[in-house]
Amino acid sequence: MTSSSAVLPADALAGLADADTQRRAALLVQDAFAQVFRLTVDGDDAAAGEGVAQLGNALGNWSAAADDGDGRVLRLALLLSGLDQWGLAYCQAFGLQGLPALSALLGTLRGGLDATDDSRLQRHYASIGAAEGNAIDxxxxxxxxxxxxxxxxxxxxxxxxxxxxxxxxxxxxxxxxxxxxxxxxxxxxxxxxxxxxxxxxxxxxxxxxxxxxxxxxxxxxxxxxxxxxxxxxxxxxxxxxxxxxxxxxxxx
Structure with a gap:
């Protein structure tokens, strides 16, 4: 048990994604999940396809705006991690078997990666959960x-x-x-x-x-x-x- 006055553990990812970037990622994830959840509930496949494409483009552009390759892939890992957490929480809370629009968005975000970036993505995704203090904001x-x-x-x-x-x-x-x-x-x-x-x-x-x-x-x-x-x-x-x-x- 850590007392409230204790120093928080260091965030090993802060050099690639500072607190403002992390908070921006969290907000983007929240907005994106709200949209894909609504697209799934509406049940319009054509609208869902168009909405997912637009979301994927916007989120991809934000990831690509990082200063370097590792920063870009870490941004993507944060987005994927957050969307996974939202999807799991809602499926558990509402007894859902899945969210097709969310699955499509996750696939879109990963779809353009080459082998090198995919390996980087897996490493950064794992690093988010590797230590409690990583990406804490x-x-x-x-x-x-x-x-x-x-x-x-x-x-x-x-x-x-x-x-x-x-x-x-x-x-x-x-x-x-x-x-x-x-x-x-x-x-x-x-x-x-x-x-x-x-x-x-x-x-x-x-x-x-x-x-x-x-x-x-x-x-x-x-x-x-x-x-x-x-x-x-x-x-x-x-x-x-x-x-x-x-x-x-x-x-x-």
Whole structure:
């Protein structure tokens, strides 16, 4: 368990993709996934093909704008990693067998690589997960967006079973993060809880009814299921983030 005051591990990929680049990659992934998810749901094959081609071109251009070959391929690896994470999370949360438009986009992004760049891509993709601190700004932003999207799905649901099921799926993902990332995963969980509370305070969400029940169920499950070694740190850190946000909004 790493205390909140400890120094974060070094990001071995920061020299090729700095924090701003990583955050930009996370935002591009979020926008691209939203589009391919909508294209899949709409079920229009022609529109999906055109949309995937446009997305592939835009994302490819962003990757190609890096200063050198390794930077270009790392950008692509970040995009693929993020899209994979979004796709897995949604398939698990909504019981989907697959997302055809997402699969097509992933194929488009990899399709133009020669053997050398494909080998580089595999190496950089593996390096993202090789150490918890690698591409940490990217990881934080991707996971935050996924967690908030699933929470919004839960609180927007009009069916109690669906709302509680999504909240339970999200809770399971957050608990799993602490196992997958034993050093930093708790920070991502605290980040998710803090931003859920901030959304509630800023926009009056989950104040009553089913939305409140689902949110309370999520927090109760985490308090019950998180390992004792990190539960108090998660709750204290998320509370501190919310308090800082509230203080920053007060008139001086």
């Amino acid at each position: 990217f990881k934080v932003d991707v996971r935050r967006a996924i967690h908030l999207a699933l929470w919004h799905g839960a609180v927007a649901s009009e069916e109690r079973d669906e709302a509680l099921r999504l909240a339970a799926q999200l809770g399971g993902m957050l608990v799993a993060l602490t196992r997958e990332m034993p050093e930093l995963g708790w920070r991502l969980v605290a980040d998710a809880l803090a931003h859920i509370q901030i959304q509630c305070l800023a926009h009056g969400l989950a104040a009553e009814g089913l939305a409140r029940e689902a949110t309370e169920a999520l927090f109760a499950a985490l308090a019950r299921e998180l390992p004792a070694s990190c539960r108090d740190e998660v709750m204290a850190t998320s509370a501190r983030v919310v308090m800082n946000w509230q203080q920053a909004r007060r008139p001086h």
